[in-house]
Amino acid sequence: MTEYDAIFIGAGQAGPFLAARMAADGQKVALIERKFLGGTCVNAGCMPTKTLVASAHAAAAARRAASFGVIFRGPIDVDMTVVKARAEKVTLDARKALTEWLGSFDSMSVIYGHALLEDQRTVVVNSEKLTAPRIFINVGARPTIPAFPGINEVDYFTSTSILQLCSVPEHLVVIGGSYIGLEFAQMYRRFGAKVTVIERGPRLLSREDDDVSCAVEEILRSEGVATHTSASGFSFRRDGDGVEVRFSKDTLVHGSHLLLAVGRTPNTDDLGLASAGVRIDDRGFIEVNDRLETSVAGIWALGDCNGRGAFTHTSYNDYEISAANLLDGDNRKLSDRIPAYALYIDPPLGRVGMTEDEARRSGKSILVSARPMSRVGRAVEKGETAGFMKLIADADTKQILGASVLGVGGDEVIHGIIDAKTAGIPFSDLKWAVPIHPTVSELFPTLIRDLRPM
Numbered sequence: 001m002t003e004y005d006a007i008f009i010g011a012g013q014a015g016p017f018l019a020a021r022m023a024a025d026g027q028k029v030a031l032i033e034r035k036f037l038g039g040t041c042v043n044a045g046c047m048p049t050k051t052l053v054a055s056a057h058a059a060a061a062a063r064r065a066a067s068f069g070v071i072f073r074g075p076i077d078v079d080m081t082v083v084k085a086r087a088e089k090v091t092l093d094a095r096k097a098l099t100e101w102l103g104s105f106d107s108m109s110v111i112y113g114h115a116l117l118e119d120q121r122t123v124v125v126n127s128e129k130l131t132a133p134r135i136f137i138n139v140g141a142r143p144t145i146p147a148f149p150g151i152n153e154v155d156y157f158t159s160t161s162i163l164q165l166c167s168v169p170e171h172l173v174v175i176g177g178s179y180i181g182l183e184f185a186q187m188y189r190r191f192g193a194k195v196t197v198i199e200r201g202p203r204l205l206s207r208e209d210d211d212v213s214c215a216v217e218e219i220l221r222s223e224g225v226a227t228h229t230s231a232s233g234f235s236f237r238r239d240g241d242g243v244e245v246r247f248s249k250d251t252l253v254h255g256s257h258l259l260l261a262v263g264r265t266p267n268t269d270d271l272g273l274a275s276a277g278v279r280i281d282d283r284g285f286i287e288v289n290d291r292l293e294t295s296v297a298g299i300w301a302l303g304d305c306n307g308r309g310a311f312t313h314t315s316y317n318d319y320e321i322s323a324a325n326l327l328d329g330d331n332r333k334l335s336d337r338i339p340a341y342a343l344y345i346d347p348p349l350g351r352v353g354m355t356e357d358e359a360r361r362s363g364k365s366i367l368v369s370a371r372p373m374s375r376v377g378r379a380v381e382k383g384e385t386a387g388f389m390k391l392i393a394d395a396d397t398k399q400i401l402g403a404s405v406l407g408v409g410g411d412e413v414i415h416g417i418i419d420a421k422t423a424g425i426p427f428s429d430l431k432w433a434v435p436i437h438p439t440v441s442e443l444f445p446t447l448i449r450d451l452r453p454m
């Protein structure tokens with residue numbers, strides 16, 4: 001039995017950073033990872049996919065170049081071996097840097113193997129027992145594979161396995177019309193595949209406002225992505241080298257390749273949580289309080305596995321909250337986090353705070369202001385006028401409740417509103433800001449002046 005000050009299970013986007021802080025303070029820590037340091041983001045999530053999105057953007061820009069007066073002679077081809085190699089390099093470089101950094105701490109042991117909780121203080125890995133008064137769980141999630149009839153008789157990709165593909169499918173069928181499904185759908189369409197997205201909900205991106213869903217669907221359709229919504233009763237059958245998808249009784253779609261993008265399942269079912277008495281909810285997420293403490297004193301759960309965020313920045317923020325509370329004598333709370341994220345289709349969607357629908361349902365007296373990108377100078381100049389920006393505010397408190405920027409630079413532009421919300425500035429203080437011209441952000445003061453009761 002080896003004793004440590006702290007044990008970290010899973011090397012995602014929270015645990016390694018807390019382990020490093022503790023090790024830098026001279027604490028003896030063990031960081032256990034069963035596959036790759038960096039977890040999903042580095043190895044199968046944000047980094048490889050955003051690198052692929054950049055390749056897809058280059059392909060789309062090349063095809064549109066003539067409208068900007070730039071002429072390519074001959075066809076525009078996509079070399080998927082180069083596309084894949086580029087994404088792999090970004091992942092491998094990041095993993096290498098992380099491995100070197102984590103290896104540089106004298107009092108940190110990085111252990112490769114599957115960790116299992118034996119009791120509230122003991123972890124077993126590679127048949128060795130480790131014990132510590134503090135255990136941090138950062139085990140992330142994996143692609144969900146529903147028990148669809150016939151799914152085990154056909155070949156399918158997940159968001160992880162599709163990263164190994166080095167050819168363009170003839171027809172990629174994507175089940176699930178949310179973040180993962182839509183990013184891959186547009187990307188593969190731009191690489192040259194025929195793409196069909198099939199979504200169970202009545203619209204794509206069902207967590208977003210109707211106008212956002214409709215505009216996203218329009219963007220994808222304008223590039224030739226076919227979409228089906230309100231699909232039910234899925235079943236799958238082998239069809240030559242491809243797959244036949246049946247849904248909504250008699251609708252059939254034949255594809256050469258299939259991608260399942262129907263959500264993620266927390267990696268909490270093979271962790272021995274019951275032996276330690278750590279409570280999970282009915283979807284398998286570890287229950288935590290506002291300080292990320294689980295039902296067992298001395299055990300914390302960080303990142304996707306606690307169900308309180310499903311992004312790299314929320315996992316990293318879990319690290320910041322626990323570091324502040326445990327090492328800096330602070331009192332930071334999960335409930336203070338302002339939800340924000342982006343969807344990396346092109347143009348991207350940047351989001352912060354409440355949707356308009358959530359704001360209406362909250363019973364607050366709300367003000368709304370919106371502007372199409374076709375009336376944003378910078379978007380017109382760039383020839384990228386799809387989408388719109390929308391601001392929602394509270395008429396009584398003068399606080400901004402939320403914003404959506406679907407349009408060129410939306411993932412960056414939204415940070416002006418994230419910062420204003422974080423500072424708690426009333427919108428009236430922002431309306432005389434002098435933004436830089438020409439930018440998309442320069443329209444925020446105009447949006448604020450145009451806020452109207454709805």
Ligand SMILES: Cc1cc2nc3c(=O)[nH]c(=O)nc-3n(C[C@H](O)[C@H](O)[C@H](O)COP(=O)(O)OP(=O)(O)OC[C@H]3O[C@@H](n4cnc5c(N)ncnc54)[C@H](O)[C@@H]3O)c2cc1C
Nearest residue numbers: 010012013034039040041045115139140303304310311312
């Ligand atoms: C395709 C895709 C694209 C994404 N794009 C974005 C994006 O653009 N922006 C964004 O913010 N988020 C994105 N995400 C989400 C983001 O990747 C995750 O939210 C993020 O990685 C947070 O992960 P985490 O820290 O909870 O754990 P993870 O990064 O999932 O790491 C958990 C680690 O724990 C290890 N592990 C699990 N069980 C055990 C065990 N028993 N013993 C030892 N080790 C174990 C796993 O091997 C893994 O390495 C994307 C996700 C996917 C799938």
Ligand SMILES: NC(=O)c1ccc[n+]([C@@H]2O[C@H](COP(=O)([O-])OP(=O)(O)OC[C@H]3O[C@@H](n4cnc5c(N)ncnc54)[C@H](O)[C@@H]3O)[C@@H](O)[C@H]2O)c1
Nearest residue numbers: 146176177178179180181200201261262263310342343344
């Ligand atoms: N840009 C980003 O930040 C980014 C990108 C990709 C993924 N992610 C993270 O990964 C997580 C998972 O993404 P996702 O798109 O797989 O999941 P999701 O939970 O966002 O969406 C799953 C979709 O599949 C549909 N669905 C679910 N079960 C189904 C079933 N049985 N049959 C048919 N359809 C079904 C749902 O209606 C939904 O639209 C996200 O929550 C997000 O946090 C983030």
